[in-house]
Amino acid sequence: MALLEVVDVSKIFPGVRALDSVSFTLQPGEVHALVGENGAGKSTLIKVLTGVYQPDGGELRYQDSPAQFGTPMDAQRAGISTIYQEVNLVPLMSVAQNLFLGREPRNKLGLIDRGRMEREAREVLAGYGVTTDVRRQLGTLALGAQQMVALARAVMIDAKVVIMDEPTSSLEPREVQTLFGVIRDLHVRGIGIIYVSHRLDELYEICDAVTILRDGRLVHTGKLAGLERIKLVSLMLGRDMAEVRREGATAFSGAATGHDEDPPVLRVRGLNSRHKLHDISFDVRPGEVVGLGGLLGAGRSETVKAIGGAYHLDSGQIEVDGKELKKPTPVRAVQAGVAVQPEDRKAEGIVPGLSVRENIALAILPRVSRGGFVSDAKIDAIVDMYMKRLRIKASSPDQAVGDLSGGNQQKVLLARLLATDPKVLLLDEPTRGIDVGAKAEVQSLIDGLAAEGLGVVLVSSDAEELVEGSDRVVVLRDGVVVGTLTGAEVTTEDLMSTIATEAPREH
Incomplete structure (x- = not known):
């Protein structure tokens, strides 16, 4: 007996058919990947499953009976929990309060038993690798820890189906493995999991089955183990990767500039900031993509923000197109020709x-x-x-x-x-949280912009993406430049070994 079924479901918005007769089946204990390009209909399907949207056609079946969830609370009461990419808890409340929100344990007088709540919160979170003080405000925790709290809360409400939307986007490798351990435990307990991610390695490691959507339509569903990666990608895109790269490149005209002969369009010298940045120096020439490599906390985002005038500098010099950017502020940086795409597009970018x-x-x-x-x-x-x-x-x-x-x-x-x-484009994680097709398009747009003569600084936590997209990579560790990779050295292996070196490498 299927745990959850979507039968020929359609959803129509003005001018857009977001879902077109989509069918989907989740078995008990199954980890089922839901994939597709951005705009394929994944989010719409999840919102139909959780009562945010009502289908315009077709039906839902839950535990072998017709189901209709009028609100997200109806779906949650039925046992369908969702963990979103952006943590949707209350940052000003404590960790324990968030974990038990709406289900607080009470004493004989009907008052909240705070001691019991905090004790049980510590016990539950220990199983998710979170050992923080549960009395702390949730908002003071790192995003990865907040995500684990959200996961723990979703499972605690006696969920039979857990929907995970890009659950690892804010997690470090150790936290990812903890998450996978939790998923395997849910699998053993017969809880069905719908897993949305654009990271193919994760899908093949943790998922049993896959459903692929494209333009609101179902294009494939079945066991994941028998589906080659290249086939999965081509089904998602409806074309091969080489075609996507070619399409993106045609969005811009012009030829790449000879980097070595041109004076720097961006010159950074001796940037120092509190305990975060220490003597950061590098150049970017017109038409060049310079990657900033390093682990989480290496100082990459701080460097980008400092150049863009959004991070305090104690000392250092920044020149844009030969002119010094004095006392940088965001407004002065824009006026000088510096454009910054922040790491968190929703909080700091779009409105x-x-x-x-x-x-x-x-x-x-x-x-x-x-x-x-x-x-x-x-x-x-x-x-x-x-x-x-x-x-x-x-x-x-x-x-x-x-x-x-x-x-x-x-x-x-x-x-x-x-x-x-702009003369200089600073891009901090430009492909984070977007699918493989959109990622290829953004990467090719960056290539095209460099070909037009812009200087580009690229930050990416994806080592392969950084290596493939950069002409040169400046490697940071603990706010210090520990090496610069050029030419044949721009490889994933050299990047990792440079991060691990004890002393800066000279080039």
């Missing part, structure tokens, strides 16, 4: 409630204004150009950015940066 048009136009309003009046015609022309150039998929420029897929949100943010006509 979800505003439209695609408004998000792109945010950084150029002074340029398209005269006498205090904004030229709608100029904005429309710029927005139209970048929507076509970056192949942003939206029903119209007026669609809210928060309704777009992650990959298209990333493109909107990139369009806003490019609209400022």
Whole structure:
């Protein structure tokens, strides 16, 4: 008997058929991967399963009976829990309070038994590798620890189905293995898991079956073990990877510049900041992609923010196109030609409630204004150009950015940066949380931008992505440059060995 069935379900929004007769089956104890490009319909299907949306056609069957969840609470009461990529708990409440929210243990007087709650919270979280003080505010924990609290809460409510949406995006390798141990335990207990991830290694390590969506339609479902990776990717994309790279490259014209002959478009010398950055120095030439490599906490994001004027510097010098950027602030950096794409696009980048048009136009309003009046015609022309150039998929420029897929949100943010006509582009984890197809498109767009002569600084936690996308890699550890990889040295093996070296390597 199937645990959960989706039978020919459709969901229609104005101008968009988000799901088109999709069927899906989850067996008890099965870890079932749900994959597809951003915009394929994964999020919509999850929202139908959890009562956020009501299907416009088809039906749901839960434990062999027809089911209809009017609200997320209805789905949760039935035993369907969801762990989202963005932790949806209460950051100002304690860890224990979040874990037992709405189910607090009470004493004989009907009051919350805080001692018991905290004791049980410690016991539960120990099984997830979280040993923090459960009286701490949740928001003070690292994202990985918060994600584990969310997972523990989801399992504690007697869940029969657990939906995990990109659960490892904020986790370190040790935490990932702890998560996989929890998943294996749930598997043994007969709990069904729907696992959404764009990381193929994870899928093949932990999942039993896979369902692939594309453009709101079901294109494949079956056992994962018998499906080759290249076949899975081609089913997701509807074309091969080489084609995606070629398409992205045609979005930009121009030839790559000879890096060595050109003066640096960005020169960074002796950046120091509190205990985070120590004498960071490197150059970026026009048309060059310089990667910043290192482990979590190495100082990569701090370096990017410091150059963009969003992180305090105690000393150091920054030059953009031969001119010193004095006392950098975000506004001065933009005026000098520096554009920064932050690591967390939702918290620091896009404005979800505003439209695609408004998000792109945010950084150029002074340029398209005269006498205090904004030229709608100029904005429309710029927005139209970048929507076509970056192949942003939206029903119209007026669609809210928060309704777009992650990959298209990333493109909107990139369009806003490019609209400022930057000389230097600083990209912090530009492909995090987007699927393999959108990732290939973003990577090829970066290649095209460099070919146009922009200097690009690329931060990525994916070693292969960093190596493949960079002309040169500056390796950081604990806020110090420990080596620079050039030419034939730009390999994953050299990157890892450099991170592990005791002393900086000279080049």
